Amino acid sequence: MRIQYNFAFLDEGSKREIRRATLKAIAIPGYQVPFASRELPVGRGWGTGGLQLTLSLIGKNDVLKVIDQGSDESVNAVSIKKLIDRTTGVPSVDDTEAATLIQSRHRIPEVPLKPDQILVLQVPMPEPLRMYESSELETKRLHGENDYSGAWLMLFEQIMKYRSVSTGADHPVSVHDRYVMAPSPIPKFDNPKMHYSDALILLGAGREKKIYAVPPYTKVISMAFDDVPFEPETFNGHSCKICGAKDTFMDELYDQVADETYYQCNDTSYCLERLNQQAENKVLKEEVIS
Amino acid sequence: MGYVAVKGGTQAIEQSLLRLQYERLRSGKVLEVEAIEAGMRGLVDQVMSESSLYSEELAALAIKQAEGNPEEAVFLLRAYRSTLPRKHYSKSVNSDEMRVERRISASFKDIPGGQILGASTDYSHRLLDFDLIDETESTIEHWLQEFNQVEENGEGQETATQVGFVPKVLDYLRQEGLIADCPVDFSEPDDVTRTSLTFPASRSEKLQILTRGQTGALTSLAYAVIRGYGMVHPTVGELRVGLLPVYIDSPLYPSDDEAESYFIGDIKVTEVEMLVPAMIERENGQKELNLEFGYGLCYGQNETKAIAMSILDKSLEQGDKTIPTQNEEFVLFHIDSVESTGFISHLKMPHYVTFQAKLNDVRKTRKEG
Numbered sequence: 001m002r003i004q005y006n007f008a009f010l011d012e013g014s015k016r017e018i019r020r021a022t023l024k025a026i027a028i029p030g031y032q033v034p035f036a037s038r039e040l041p042v043g044r045g046w047g048t049g050g051l052q053l054t055l056s057l058i059g060k061n062d063v064l065k066v067i068d069q070g071s072d073e074s075v076n077a078v079s080i081k082k083l084i085d086r087t088t089g090v091p092s093v094d095d096t097e098a099a100t101l102i103q104s105r106h107r108i109p110e111v112p113l114k115p116d117q118i119l120v121l122q123v124p125m126p127e128p129l130r131m132y133e134s135s136e137l138e139t140k141r142l143h144g145e146n147d148y149s150g151a152w153l154m155l156f157e158q159i160m161k162y163r164s165v166s167t168g169a170d171h172p173v174s175v176h177d178r179y180v181m182a183p184s185p186i187p188k189f190d191n192p193k194m195h196y197s198d199a200l201i202l203l204g205a206g207r208e209k210k211i212y213a214v215p216p217y218t219k220v221i222s223m224a225f226d227d228v229p230f231e232p233e234t235f236n237g238h239s240c241k242i243c244g245a246k247d248t249f250m251d252e253l254y255d256q257v258a259d260e261t262y263y264q265c266n267d268t269s270y271c272l273e274r275l276n277q278q279a280e281n282k283v284l285k286e287e288v289i290s
Numbered sequence: 291m292g293y294v295a296v297k298g299g300t301q302a303i304e305q306s307l308l309r310l311q312y313e314r315l316r317s318g319k320v321l322e323v324e325a326i327e328a329g330m331r332g333l334v335d336q337v338m339s340e341s342s343l344y345s346e347e348l349a350a351l352a353i354k355q356a357e358g359n360p361e362e363a364v365f366l367l368r369a370y371r372s373t374l375p376r377k378h379y380s381k382s383v384n385s386d387e388m389r390v391e392r393r394i395s396a397s398f399k400d401i402p403g404g405q406i407l408g409a410s411t412d413y414s415h416r417l418l419d420f421d422l423i424d425e426t427e428s429t430i431e432h433w434l435q436e437f438n439q440v441e442e443n444g445e446g447q448e449t450a451t452q453v454g455f456v457p458k459v460l461d462y463l464r465q466e467g468l469i470a471d472c473p474v475d476f477s478e479p480d481d482v483t484r485t486s487l488t489f490p491a492s493r494s495e496k497l498q499i500l501t502r503g504q505t506g507a508l509t510s511l512a513y514a515v516i517r518g519y520g521m522v523h524p525t526v527g528e529l530r531v532g533l534l535p536v537y538i539d540s541p542l543y544p545s546d547d548e549a550e551s552y553f554i555g556d557i558k559v560t561e562v563e564m565l566v567p568a569m570i571e572r573e574n575g576q577k578e579l580n581l582e583f584g585y586g587l588c589y590g591q592n593e594t595k596a597i598a599m600s601i602l603d604k605s606l607e608q609g610d611k612t613i614p615t616q617n618e619e620f621v622l623f624h625i626d627s628v629e630s631t632g633f634i635s636h637l638k639m640p641h642y643v644t645f646q647a648k649l650n651d652v653r654k655t656r657k658e659g
Contacts, residue, residue, distance in 0.1 A: 036482075043635050043636055046639060069641075075299045076640075078300045082303070106643040136623075166652070185643070189647070266642070266643060
């Protein structure tokens, strides 16, 4: 038996079902829409939620970009691109601006997103209240009743214990003054990029079977207290060793030979673009001088 | 290079896949899909059951590709399953129609139709059979010839290859008034592969997730139930293994008439009806013992799994959420092979960004603390 796979892997009925859930998610910003998540040929917990969104949305004219941990070349990004290319024939690009569909794990690109772009985020834990409430039935009720006292209490307790919040890369946000949402594990640094974003942001959790969305131009506020304001990650005046950027999210790396720590842009395509720009400027300058 | 989020991922993956292929082929032996289907019945049945896809051939192919790793084989089949449009729902299958090849009751020795041991490892001594090292197709042929000879002569013994209809043990008990009558539930079952699970879960949802569950996970949790987390000792009312016919309605003229529907094939299943003693309290505070039952059904011959399923079914029905094995969210969310291995294995992926963010928080608490 020889088998031909359908365009974008899933059968048309499944894709339509996922698109319907997506439309509902867009209509109710921040609300987690349950959907019958399908098993995919990549690990459940390796981005199947994002992948189902991408596969249900992608068309032959799309330009795809996939990043993982800020890198286009990271093994998981490569593997996902390979699967999409193999089942759709849609080629992928590194250039954020050229892409119409961007699937990402753990980062929002540094380049501001545009109105005709869709950002798909892979989400491991969509439930922002799971930290203090393990029951799904109970968290659903809490969302319904707009009862987020637990989330506030969690932040308050962290401040009491550590004098600052320690939500790591999953700081809860309030969307459109209604639902509290887990912004996927993007660092706090990226949270403000969702606020009145020009692009549609879709979040998919395959294993937990939820789709949710931040429609364009929607208010997204990171939860914080008046006297302890929200604080994204800071890199204490460090700059990228490659391109010199100071205002990006950076990876902390260790140089064994020189025995020293250095920093580098996490978003590799942004870093490369800056580098190209600098080289171009240098050439231009030299041309002017000569 | 490669695994780290810098250039080189593509090449690294290609080399890794090449290496994987090499590990499968290095001995220079070809494992035939047909041979797996014929000789690895236990694994084929387990993989089909956890994949909820009934195809011995595809399961054998998946096992070959996965180098015999069941979780990987289940993963392959489940992913393949996602590409199949759902065209039909079968008519309800009535397990009374099972062509039984094995059925035992641990509750009653004298049951209508008798106990049929069938093919079972239960009473085999688990001694390594070193003769199997030298087994060849000609020795098998010889053995088969002899076996068939005995079969044809019918030498006084009922043989393993016979199948037939037998009444249900529990029906007999019901007629005797020993257990409560169980009304047939005619409501449309929910399909867990097409809608997301909500709580409280319907019984059809619970049973589906249990039957798709990972054999090992189910066994562990059921073991916990009978070892100290919930229930007293249950007894197997009836365990039966056999073939069930599956029918679908005519797509053009759906009707309730049996004669109008199409037979699309047999599936081999294991079915367990478990008797569980339960305390019931009467109005005046008097306590009374009652026999209730749990149900288990899964693809193939997976007896431990079907028994575990029947125990967990009853445990979930009891539903005291302070006991983990009676908490439906705890059990149903955690027994799926693809979901649990997927999330555990995702820990192998890079977590640089999340870890950098956490590092930032840790440093902040140190500095300001």
